[in-house]
Amino acid sequence: MNSSPKPVTTPVAAELATSRTGTTSDVVATADEPHAANASGRLNWLRAGVLGANDGIVSTASLVLGVSGATTARSSVVVAAAVGMLAGALSMAAGEYVSVSTQRDSERALIEKERQELAETPEQETEELAAMYRQRGLDEPTSRVVAQQLMAHDALRAHLEVELKIDPDELTNPWPAAFASMVSFLVGAAVPLIAVLLSPRSWVTVIAVALALAVTGWLSARLGGARRAPAVARNVGGGLLAMGITYGLGLLVGHVI
Ligand SMILES: [Zn+2]
Numbered sequence: 001m002n003s004s005p006k007p008v009t010t011p012v013a014a015e016l017a018t019s020r021t022g023t024t025s026d027v028v029a030t031a032d033e034p035h036a037a038n039a040s041g042r043l044n045w046l047r048a049g050v051l052g053a054n055d056g057i058v059s060t061a062s063l064v065l066g067v068s069g070a071t072t073a074r075s076s077v078v079v080a081a082a083v084g085m086l087a088g089a090l091s092m093a094a095g096e097y098v099s100v101s102t103q104r105d106s107e108r109a110l111i112e113k114e115r116q117e118l119a120e121t122p123e124q125e126t127e128e129l130a131a132m133y134r135q136r137g138l139d140e141p142t143s144r145v146v147a148q149q150l151m152a153h154d155a156l157r158a159h160l161e162v163e164l165k166i167d168p169d170e171l172t173n174p175w176p177a178a179f180a181s182m183v184s185f186l187v188g189a190a191v192p193l194i195a196v197l198l199s200p201r202s203w204v205t206v207i208a209v210a211l212a213l214a215v216t217g218w219l220s221a222r223l224g225g226a227r228r229a230p231a232v233a234r235n236v237g238g239g240l241l242a243m244g245i246t247y248g249l250g251l252l253v254g255h256v257i
Contacts, residue, residue: 069250
């Protein structure tokens, strides 16, 4: 799971307005832009949180059902739930940390490379910027004016935004991403753990998990603007299938050993 809040590509008009040349249209655009970026960033975080919780529910519940298939010893099932919950949460956090760190390092390397190019070959870089604006529909003279003004104002930012789609102020930070993955996984995993603590019967866990998966399926469809009923059906169905498979494996292994 890789959650990197990235604002959607802005149209040329908005990018031109953010050049901050001091006109009034400027003020309007800079007032609007951060809102749009924040809203999409928050949506990405929410979506990542729901996905993390879903992971926690399905993997811990499958573990619980697998162990239940193999043994009737209640303590084994509870230990499996607790250990599975922690192991999954730590693994999610580590995975997210590594993935986001790598992304950040490559963004930093790209920024450094761009900085160097701007220092060494500014004329070439101005032409590059103008060419990118022509590609987006500006005519020759306008593209030159835009490129020159952007180069004069904040050359690095202009190149990062247009050429690499990187906002140097919003470099991805691996720590919050890792923490969020861990917490969301723990919240999800708490569902089967609590079910196991409350009742030794497997069907109680299955029902609790199915209800929780209906909620996360509904939420993710809502956040993504998709139809809710099929999303809920897929999510619950997938979870039940996972639990069924691990229960079957547990029965088999429990029989053999
Ligand atoms: Zn460049």
